[in-house]
Amino acid sequence: MSEATDAPARIGKLSIGALGILALSLGTLQTVVEPALPQLQRELEVTPGEGALIGNAFLVTGAVVAPVAGKLGDRFGGKRVLVWLMAVVAAGGLLASLAPNLPVLLLGQVLQGAMVGALPLSFILVRKHLPPRQSQVAMGVVMGLFTGGGMVGTVIPGPISENLSWHWMFAIPTIAITVTTLVVMRLMPHDPPVRTDNRIDWPGVALLSATLLTFMLGLVKVTGSGLPPFAVVGLALAVAALATGWVAVERRAVSPMVDLRMLAKPAMWNACVLTFIITVSSGMVLYLLPQLFGVPGDGYGFGASTTDIGLFLLPGAIAGSVSDSVGGIAARRFHPRAVVAAGAVVTAATLLALASVHGSEWQLVLAKVLTGFAAGVASTALLVNTATSIETKDTGIATSLLVVTRVVGVALGAQVGGAILDAAADSSGMPPESAFVTGFVVAGLVAALSLLFVRFTKKGAQA
CATH class of the missing domain: 1.20.1250.20 (MFS general substrate transporter like domains)
Known part of the structure; x- marks a missing residue:
């Protein structure tokens, strides 16, 4: 033919x-x-x-x-x-x-x-x-x-x-x-x-899905239902068993959904850890800000409608979309560690300030813009740098591993944010202002962890 x-x-x-x-x-x-x-x-x-x-x-x-x-x-x-x-x-x-x-x-x-x-x-x-x-x-x-x-x-x-x-x-x-x-x-x-x-790794797909769902459902039950200690231990063991099974399957699969052997490469391991830290923090912000906007205005919240919340979040969405292209440029002009460090400083400082000052809508809107842009630039820079610094044949494996890391990080961050509000909620289900303060502080400290990781790995590389 x-x-x-x-x-x-x-x-x-x-x-x-x-x-x-x-x-x-x-x-x-x-x-x-x-x-x-x-x-x-x-x-x-x-x-x-x-x-x-x-x-x-x-x-x-x-x-x-x-x-x-x-x-x-x-x-x-x-x-x-x-x-x-x-x-x-x-x-x-x-x-x-x-x-x-x-x-x-x-x-x-x-x-x-x-x-x-x-x-x-x-x-x-x-x-x-x-x-x-x-x-x-x-x-x-x-x-x-x-x-x-x-x-x-x-x-x-x-x-x-x-x-x-x-x-x-x-x-x-x-x-x-x-x-x-x-x-x-x-x-x-x-x-x-x-x-x-190449075969489709269906056991890996099933085990990763089960692990993530069990973990998130368990977190909801533990923080919101007051489960007895043996039930908490049982959930933890179930998550650990599923995660261990997934790792075992991925290591033995001929064509794994996520090739964990890539994590043996320092550049890949560092990128995944930093991406995870960044997205956990941003996931908490993504969840907490709409919740605070929606809290009734007769208390510490704003009583915003769904329309108002959407308009308040729009500038942050625009900043996040712009950050994708800026992250690619930053990855070419600066070392990814510098980009991540700058993003971590901006995110941590913004969230720690937000824990103290959150009495006006514009303060929350500005925080969403700054954290969304900083996290987007940092995570995109990591993705671009990883994709261009490894062998061409491994590009798909590496980028898919980072995509999975980003998704898991955002999901975990949102669920942790919900757990913090649940744990402090009163009998009516309304979380106090202190729960949001705690959430912003925790998110800021998580973002700051990337600074420590960058410094630690830099010293290790120099040694």
Whole structure:
């Protein structure tokens, strides 16, 4: 058969536009929970720790889908797998839009987390059907629209939930995803599967999912339900057993979802630890600020509506999106340790100051902008530096490991923030102001840990 016959079909602007609109819809659905979380907690009558699970259930699926999405696309074809994943996301959005209670909403969020695989699959399709220069432009369009969707998802939940109901803030993006997926199916040519001996590490996927879910559910139960000591010990042992099993499976798997052998390399280990510290701190901030905005205004809070919370969070979302490009530039011009150290100083100083001064909305908005920008620059610099300092053949493994680390860090930070509020809540479920002070101090100290780690590893390298 001739090379011309084997060459993949070219795609046009309509196909790229469809992928971009799909990314816009996915970015919107990804962020609608953040400003609406206080409202969801009130209407579903759940504790702050249980509320944190709403966003974290999404992240758990993302952590396990991200490393295997590309492998699935290679094995079965990028277009086919993208459509499969979007069907799962649409089912999750439907469940969330109809959810009568927290368990159903959590299930919907778990299914929606499959959207994390959409971006790498979109990039695979673009690279297969366009020459290098055009594919770079197309990838930029898709990524830019995904980021823009995140901003849209910050501002639309309020008007939708206040004029219709919170169910519609899941339903409307889901409808857009469904329609756009059908358009992609129609316009995007099929890409043939790539023959590969790499197997999908399904045991690793299952064990990592079980470990993360058990840990987060256990944290909610321990802080909110007053479990007896033997139950706490049992949960800790269950998490340890699942985590140990996952590590054992990954070390023995022929094609692991996360190649833990990469951690033996000092550069990879350092990047993962620093990324984890940074994202735990930022995850706490992501959770605590909307909660403080939503506390009734007759106390120490502001009584902000979902619309107001979305507007308050929008500048931070913009700063976070800008930080991605700035982080890449900073990684080229400065040593990543310097970038991380600067980000840690800004984050720690901002959060420790916020613990003392948080009586006005602008103070919280400014804190969100500073911490979001600092954390984004630092984590992106680490990602870019790692991707460019290792062998080309290991780029996918290294970046997937960092992506998983980022997702786990954000999820853990949010859950810890919810646990702090839960542990101090009164009989009505309302946390006192001191709980937020504690949360900001803890988040600031966690950010400061990266300074100590940078100094420690620098001394070790010099020695």
